[in-house]
Amino acid sequence: MNKRQFISHFFRLNLSSYLLALVFIFTVNWLQVEIPHFIQKAIDLIDDPTSAGHEQLKFYVWVVVIMAVSMIGIRILSRVYALNPGRITEAALKGDLLHKLNRLPNSYHEKFASGKLISIINNDLNGVRLFFGAGFLQLSNVVFALSLTPLWMWRISPELTLYSVIPIVFGFVVFRMGFKRMKKLHVEHQRRLQDLSAQLMNFLSGIDLIKSQKMSPWVSAEVEKMNQLLLRCRMKITRIQTFVMPVLDYANNLMKVLVLGLGGYMLLNQNLTLGEITAFLSYSVLLALPLMQLGRVATIYQRGMVGIDSVQTILNAEIPEQDLQQHADADRQKLRRATLSVRNLSYQYPNDSRPVLKDISFDIPPGKKIGVLGSIGSGKTTLVNCLNHHLDVPAGSIFLNETDITEMSRSDLRRYVKTVTQDPYLFSATVEENIRFGSGDGEVSKSQVEEVLALSQLAGDVSRFEKGDQTLVGEKGIMLSGGQKQRLSIARALLMPADLIIMDNVLSAVDYETERKILQGLFARLDTQSVLVVSHRVSALEYMDEILVLKDGQVIASGSHDELLKTSAYYRETWQLQQYEEEAAAC
Numbered sequence: 001m002n003k004r005q006f007i008s009h010f011f012r013l014n015l016s017s018y019l020l021a022l023v024f025i026f027t028v029n030w031l032q033v034e035i036p037h038f039i040q041k042a043i044d045l046i047d048d049p050t051s052a053g054h055e056q057l058k059f060y061v062w063v064v065v066i067m068a069v070s071m072i073g074i075r076i077l078s079r080v081y082a083l084n085p086g087r088i089t090e091a092a093l094k095g096d097l098l099h100k101l102n103r104l105p106n107s108y109h110e111k112f113a114s115g116k117l118i119s120i121i122n123n124d125l126n127g128v129r130l131f132f133g134a135g136f137l138q139l140s141n142v143v144f145a146l147s148l149t150p151l152w153m154w155r156i157s158p159e160l161t162l163y164s165v166i167p168i169v170f171g172f173v174v175f176r177m178g179f180k181r182m183k184k185l186h187v188e189h190q191r192r193l194q195d196l197s198a199q200l201m202n203f204l205s206g207i208d209l210i211k212s213q214k215m216s217p218w219v220s221a222e223v224e225k226m227n228q229l230l231l232r233c234r235m236k237i238t239r240i241q242t243f244v245m246p247v248l249d250y251a252n253n254l255m256k257v258l259v260l261g262l263g264g265y266m267l268l269n270q271n272l273t274l275g276e277i278t279a280f281l282s283y284s285v286l287l288a289l290p291l292m293q294l295g296r297v298a299t300i301y302q303r304g305m306v307g308i309d310s311v312q313t314i315l316n317a318e319i320p321e322q323d324l325q326q327h328a329d330a331d332r333q334k335l336r337r338a339t340l341s342v343r344n345l346s347y348q349y350p351n352d353s354r355p356v357l358k359d360i361s362f363d364i365p366p367g368k369k370i371g372v373l374g375s376i377g378s379g380k381t382t383l384v385n386c387l388n389h390h391l392d393v394p395a396g397s398i399f400l401n402e403t404d405i406t407e408m409s410r411s412d413l414r415r416y417v418k419t420v421t422q423d424p425y426l427f428s429a430t431v432e433e434n435i436r437f438g439s440g441d442g443e444v445s446k447s448q449v450e451e452v453l454a455l456s457q458l459a460g461d462v463s464r465f466e467k468g469d470q471t472l473v474g475e476k477g478i479m480l481s482g483g484q485k486q487r488l489s490i491a492r493a494l495l496m497p498a499d500l501i502i503m504d505n506v507l508s509a510v511d512y513e514t515e516r517k518i519l520q521g522l523f524a525r526l527d528t529q530s531v532l533v534v535s536h537r538v539s540a541l542e543y544m545d546e547i548l549v550l551k552d553g554q555v556i557a558s559g560s561h562d563e564l565l566k567t568s569a570y571y572r573e574t575w576q577l578q579q580y581e582e583e584a585a586a587c
């Protein structure tokens with residue numbers, strides 16, 4: 001959808017509201033110009049001594065009063081019908097944005113900082129709301145006022161109208177120049193707001209580190225730098241506004257002077273009546289408001305355009321073709337208990353020229369326990385992120401039975417493959433809720449929650465909490481220890497069955513004994529389910545059917561624990577070293 005289609009889509013969506021608003025706005029503006037017309041007639045009757053004249057005068061006064069009172073009600077209605085579409089559009093777009101962000105692949109989120117997204121959803125969307133609400137209201141008011149008022153002036157005196165619009169034309173020329181200049185500045189302003197929001201988000205997620213490492217002065221300086229750039233941009237916009245708005249105001253005042261001077265001259269020459277000059281003056285006063293509103297309309301328009309651009313960059317982002325398809329139930333059944341096969345997998349990150357994984361091949365048949373051991377940076381997490389299609393793997397390298405995973409939607413793949421990552425993410429909710437979030441829409445009984453708590457060796461810790469599993473874990477699980485966070489995320493993953501569970505270094509923060517118990521509990525539950533455990537520790541992998549030893553992105557050895565002790569020097573040395581550590585820890 002291009003920008004024009006986007007705008008017309010939302011105007012059509014609220015068409016009836018906009019049409020009603022237009023009727024009310026037009027009526028208000030029509031009443032506004034009619035009132036001076038009746039005042040003019042009333043003034044011209046003041047000197048009329050006849051009783052018919054008095055009656056007529058009274059009638060005009062009543063007409064003016066009724067018009068003025070009805071204007072109040074109609075103006076309220078015009079605001080309701082013109083402003084509501086803005087709110088409706090904002091709510092609809094928030095829903096669309098969240099839905100879209102949920103469906104976009106992780107590669108998109110890696111490129112787009114969360115702080116930027118938050119800024120778009122708040123600031124830019126606010127601009128879009130004003131565009132479809134207050135912008136429409138004020139623009140309609142300006143258009144009707146600036147077209148009806150001169151027309152009514154023309155009906156009194158075309159000559160005086162022509163002279164009096166000269167300053168207004170001059171005001172418009174200045175306004176147009178300022179409008180052009182502001183356009184660029186509004187784009188810059190929104191971009192700087194997004195950058196600041198992204199940076200703040202960045203700093204806030206590392207606030208503990210910032211405090212403990214005494215990095216606050218550096219952080220403050222960085223934020224201040226960005227804040228100053230934002231302020232400078234805002235000041236430039238304000239400077240233009242404070243120049244343009246008074247020019248329009250002066251143009252209006254000049255117009256009043258012209259009306260008084262020329263009109264007075266025409267009055268003396270009896271080319272105008274006192275009522276007509278009074279009405280003319282009222283019209284020039286009426287023109288002041290729409291002229292001042294013009295500046296605001298311009299700001300709303302430009303912010304709206306920038307906001308629509310930002311919102312569209314997200315809404316128009318492409319979702320990979322295969323992610324739009326969903327497996328039928330029959331196909332899902334066929335893939336149950338499938339073998340995951342990795343065939344000559346090589347992977348390099350888009351921003352890097354060297355391959356991180358090189359020519360890796362192995363199978364994970366149903367019920368198999370696979371371990372991956374490797375030094376820091378050997379490519380273990382990259383391998384995991386290829387298996388669960390978090391990364392865009394090359395076609396023809398990973399299959400679920402005969403189905404290439406690049407031809408499946410990621411949501412379908414995640415029905416079979418569940419990953420517990422090394423950075424457990426917990427929501428600001430209770431222990432129980434954090435576990436239940438793992439069930440999607442499925443029904444989960446209390447006993448199931450208790451079972452996974454026991455399996456992940458967290459039940460003991462939770463029973464010691466004052467509120468048990470109803471304890472709030474705080475933002476990102478701040479109230480829990482590293483090991484408790486890891487075990488809670490394991491409990492969440494174990495709640496709903498998956499054909500393959502991948503555990504990427506999730507036992508690093510628990511002791512050897514707990515690690516062993518968790519794995520034993522997990523293995524006891526395995527039937528046709530398979531598990532892939534990534535670890536630095538040999539102790540976590542001893543009981544695996546097969547262990548892959550990864551070095552510089554290559555599988556340098558594979559086999560069971562006993563086989564590897566004989567065939568792989570790296571594996572043997574790592575095991576021996578860790579044996580000493582384990583013994584030392586036990587002493």
Ligand SMILES: Nc1ncnc2c1ncn2[C@@H]1O[C@H](COP(=O)(O)OP(=O)(O)OP(=O)(O)O)[C@@H](O)[C@H]1O
Binds near residue numbers: 374
């Ligand atoms: N997003 C990325 N872009 C570019 N290179 C990356 C990216 N993520 C990881 N790498 C690089 O890929 C290599 C392997 O990283 P990976 O995280 O897979 O290793 P790992 O074995 O899991 O390490 P660790 O044990 O420390 O978790 C590293 O050299 C790393 O710098």
